[in-house]
Amino acid sequence: MSTQVFYFVATLSILFSLLVIFAKNPIHSVLYLILTFFTFTVHYVLLNAQFLAVVNFIVYMGAIMVLFLFVLMLLNLNKETEPVKSPLIKIVGVIAGCCLIVTLVGSFKAATITSPLILKNPGLGLVENLGKELFGPFLLPFELSSLLLLAAMVGAVLLSKRDEVEA
Amino acid sequence: MDIAFIIEKFILVAVIFGISLVIAMYSTYAERKVAAYLQDRLGPDRAGPFGILQPLADGVKMFMKEEIIPTTSNKWLFIIGPGLALLCACIGTAVIPWGSPMEIGGKIVPLQVTDINVGVLYIFGVVSLGVYGVMIGGWASNNKYSLLSAIRAASQNISYEIAMGLSIIALLLMTNTLSLKEIVNQQHGWHWNVLYQPLGFIIFMVCSFAETNRAPFDLPECETELIGGYHTEYSSMKLGFYLFAEYINMFVSSAVMATLYFGGYNYPGMDYMATLLGPTWAPLFGTAILFAKIFFFIFFFMWVRWTIPRFRYDQLMNLGWKGLIPLAIANIIITGVVIAIIEKF
DSSP: OHHHHHHHHHHHHHHHHHHHHHOSSHHHHHHHHHHHHHHHHHHHHHTTOHHHHHHIIIIIIIIIHHHHHHHHHHHOOOTTTSOOOOHHHHHHHHHHHHHHHHHHHHHHHHOOOOOOOOOSSTTTTSHHHHHHHHHTTTHHHHHHHHHHHHHHHHHHHHHHHHHHHHO | OOHHHHHHHHHHHHHHHHHHHHHHHHHHHHHHHHHHHHTTOOOSOSSSGGGTTHHHHHHHHHHHSOOOOOTTSOHHHHHHHHHHHHHHHHHGGGGOOOEEEEEETTEEEEESSOOOTTHHHHHHHHHHHTHHHHHHHHHHTTOHHHHHHHHHHHHHHHHHHHHHHHHHHHHHHHHOOOOHHHHHHHTOTTOOHHHHOHHHHHHHHHHHHHHTTOTTSOGGGOHHHHTTGGGTTOOHHHHHHHHHHHHHHHHHHHHHHHHHTSOTTOOTTHHHHHHHHHHHHHHHHHHHHHHHHHHHHHHHHHHHHTTSOOOOHHHHHHIIIIIIHHHHHHHHHHHHHHHHHHHHO
């Protein structure tokens, strides 16, 4: 039952991520990306990582993608405003795509069928256990990453302030 | 997962869904009556006694109106917008505990659809998703005013979500759980969280006004500046969906406020009532108490709407970022320090 659900959701994930790339309209692209993130949330639920699922839901679907949509709506991208691509860029693109295909084929050839991952502790993704892990063995990396986020936040505020002073 | 379990949950979902729709329907009537009372008018009184059939008449009108989809709009997204708004409004009710477990014919039935251990965050996620209906609808209308409104809605929603999340963190420090059922059970009798978290409650309430786009935070539908806001191009039942979604949101956030801060279905003297009424009727009485609290909050939403004028956009942003967020952070620190001191001694 769970495996079938996984394959169904995984197919949807791949389908929506392909649509993100192939959609002509950037707004549609973002909307497909939101659907892709939603399927990721379902994957997390299937892995019994409820906290990660709901955080993915709030942060990626609820906050970051709203900002993406926000910016794209303001930009109002049309066919007319799109810059004309020179043939050189197209050739570079084709070469880069071929390189990607070679890499993918190589990695698929090396891949073998692995046994499904079984968690040693199925309750690891629950809030309580996750918190104990984060504030126990992983305290230092956790605090360092929060420091990094704080630095990024201060930097963003500083960058936007400087413009104001010059103007 | 046996059949009885599925049927039980199905009935519960259907009942909750029906109740929220009826409450949303009669909120439109209540809103007009409250407005009339505050402005010393009569309000709707033609359809039925005291005008109580007015929502039905409005509903019929909404369905009968001509449906117009602008030719320059993005057709599919134009249709998806209101649907998404209504969907996001309705799914929030799934984790709210409506009453203590009830005994029906010797079987204990929990009056909650699902008790996930991240209930508070689920509510939060649904709230943050709610803005997509407005954004997609506003953009797909291909109208400058609708687009402006959609952008306002998005920035307002994101700004107030932060303060809302921070105000909940202070509450979670006290409850030590994210499950709404446990949070309610901890508030047994009169140990309501609002007594310990008055500041947190006020911040949470102001943010829920902003998240539901209710006055004084209804800038996305500011008719003096934006015609009708994000639903300018909408007509017929699609417009009805947007209006309905707002009232359901109001109902759900009232329920969340009552659950998190005002004890949910708990009330002073509930143990005495439990022995008096027995295991079947006492939970139902608790549910009635919860609904009384919800109705009070809905009335409060309306009371504020007809009392306080709308904010200016810069005032809105100032209040959110410079007022509520620092207050919420201070609240977290104070709560943390007090809990640490209590645990020490």
